[in-house]
Amino acid sequence: MSDPWVRWDWVSDHGSDILAATRQHVELTAIAVGIGLAISLPLGLMAHRWRRSEGPILGFTGALFTIPSLALFALLVPFTGLSRTTAEIGLVTFTLLILVRNIVAGLDGVPDEVREAAHGMGFRPLGQLVRVELPLALPVIVAGIRIATVTTIGLVTVTGLIGQGGLGSLIIEGINRDFRTPLVVGSAGSILLAVLADVGLAATARLLAPWSRREAGQ
């Protein structure tokens, strides 16, 4: 119990390990959110355009979201091993509900008058989607990306249990060796990454979509 919360000599001795763990954490998160977005966009468009598919799509991604994270990783381990693939499949799975829901809600929020005006101006369906509807839906979609990213950064720590995990592996090391310093460093690092990602994405969204400033506070 006399173990201090942080032993700074350990921190300075393990600077490169901490850096490598942070880099892996960012990579795991970026890949998961990227692939999640690539899957969610078509799913969200489909749910928005073809209303009958909305219930099944949201129901399915919602059911996936209900599976406890450790259980999902555990279901995959016998097939894909203690590997990065296992980690990414699990992480991507948990982004889908958040991303799809916000893509659908964002597109639903585009006023009908705007759609009609765009149609009247001669936009083809694809041009209208890319140049009118998606930009207007952007604030809500970005809100989804922010939540998915922050959630994923937290979940990456769990993938430490299957030998991945970035900063999560420091947390696991702290638990297994009953040594507080890596535990505190890993936890603080993960929280810091989450905050930075959230603030960074919010700032990027304001740059990309200056017209969203008014709605962003919703």
Add this chain to the structure above:
Amino acid sequence: MSLPGDVVTWFTTGDHWRGDFGVPHRLYEHAVMSTAAVVAAVLIALPVGIWLGHRGRGGAVAINLANVGRALPSLAILALFQQAFGLRGWPGFGARPAFVALVALAVPPLVTNAYVAMRGVDRDVVEAARGMGMTGTELLWRVELPIALPLVLAGVRTAAVQVVATATLAAVTAWGGLGRYIYDGFGQRDNAQILAGAILVGLLALTTELGLGALQRAVVSDGLRPQQRRRSTEPVVVTA
């Protein structure tokens, strides 16, 4: 033998159903811990969220609580609380820190959700109730709460499923529950045990979701039902 066969064998082995390491005891641990944590979190969070929503105060704090909560990695919180509150050498010493951590993780989204649910009550309805001469207390109990109830309960359901999931992780920080099968299975490279644990945890989460969903439908006022069939998909909200 094949993996599905191994899993069936695992479930049909009598030893896996007896004693402190058996499924009934692990399930009991998991269910009692999760229920206790959800009840405690609800008792702390709902009065705060509902009161803030009723008074229309502290909105920025109430809404951002969930954002802050999301940034906290649950595994880290479990481990940190175990370091802070764990008593080495006591039987079941992981239980108390796990309980405190589960409550701490469940409170923020519950407060936010209750606040949002209360603020979502149509202002015209609130004004009409005031115009009818209702006092603040009457307004709260007889108008706002019944209307906000479906959303409040939806939040409780989400929180409960989350608690069941996080309690699984508590196996890593020296507690029992169904997560033990998964975590011990990782350590022993025992795929059948890992899958059995995952199936049991998944079923418990699903039961929680469906059970509380049924409860939610049972207690919602009949007068509110038609309005609930709105078409629009609710986004997951974040504040800037």
